[in-house]
Amino acid sequence: MSLGILDMIGIAGTLIFALPVGIFGVEQIAAGQVSLGSTLIMVAALMILLPQRLLTPKDIPLAMSKRLIDTVVTSSKEQSVDHTDTTNESDVTVEKSK
Known part of the structure; x- marks a missing residue:
């Protein structure tokens, strides 16, 4: 998974709040309160x-566009593998001169 700069800043902000909760949970397990600590x-x-896993409403158009681009790129790669000519013949002119 490729993360951009803004994603990394978001994860850092999340870690600021999640790490104290996790550390307090470890301390509670060490103190004998296993259920509270594990929770x-x-x-x-x-x-x-x-x-990281849930989609938000602003992520849906991005996910749809990525899927569309992947479909278009895959179909164009399949055409080139099948040796299907995707160029316009009027654009390609070859002249031999002797």
């Missing part, structure tokens, strides 16, 4: 993972 660790993990 807090799970919450911290979900704080990091859910924004």
